[in-house]
Amino acid sequence: MPHLTVEYSSNLSGFPEAQMLAELNQTVTASPEIADEFDLKSRCVAHASYAVGTQTAGRAFVHVQLRLLSGRSPEAKLDFSQRIAAVLRRLTPQPEGLVVQLSVEIVDMDRPSYIKDRL
Template sequence: MPHIVIEYSANLEDEVRPMRLVEALHAAALETGVFPLAGLRTRAARRDLYLVADGDPENAFIAVSVRIGEGRDAATRRRVAEALMAVLERETAETFQRRGLALSVDVAEIDGTASLKTNNLHERLKARAKP
């Protein structure tokens, strides 16, 4: 299960479509082969209050935080981060050429000690897949 949270500065909405980022990063995470479909959650959060670097109002940011279950080695976590960064860079290439833009991807393991989950998505997806 990864939870992918895309935070972005509000000044990007006219140039970068948030739902397009959600779809592209969701697909990229699946394409890595590391995560099951039923475990994947991707969402975006617009940030209206922010300062980037020197405070120039043209500066913008997109920060992608990925929280994954325990057990993936460092090489796998790095591969996921690189795959997501490649998509993020592709999706923002034009904007990157025109303004100050800080992009980041951080993949971190969730400490399972106090991380509780209940869902029925795995079963529902299996049931849908049967003819």
């Protein structure tokens, strides 16, 4: 816990995966809600097959999902969303001719059934 997944449309050429993950990890672990930076697992996934609405061209997306153990306040979740959105706005490429949709989703993981071990 937590898990962060960045999904984006493959038409965003030059998407800065390494920089995006590094900066998102920094901003998420800077929250007082995160006790140990080592707990954050993050990844980027580019999608070659996707649709944004009904048009076949001129659109792109970046979606970040942050999964956290349940029990966070609405204010803490909003803080995470705002931190993540600020990084997305700054680092997401904006190719000419593309409208890029950004979204952030905070998801509760069921605390009683979540298992994590260190080997």
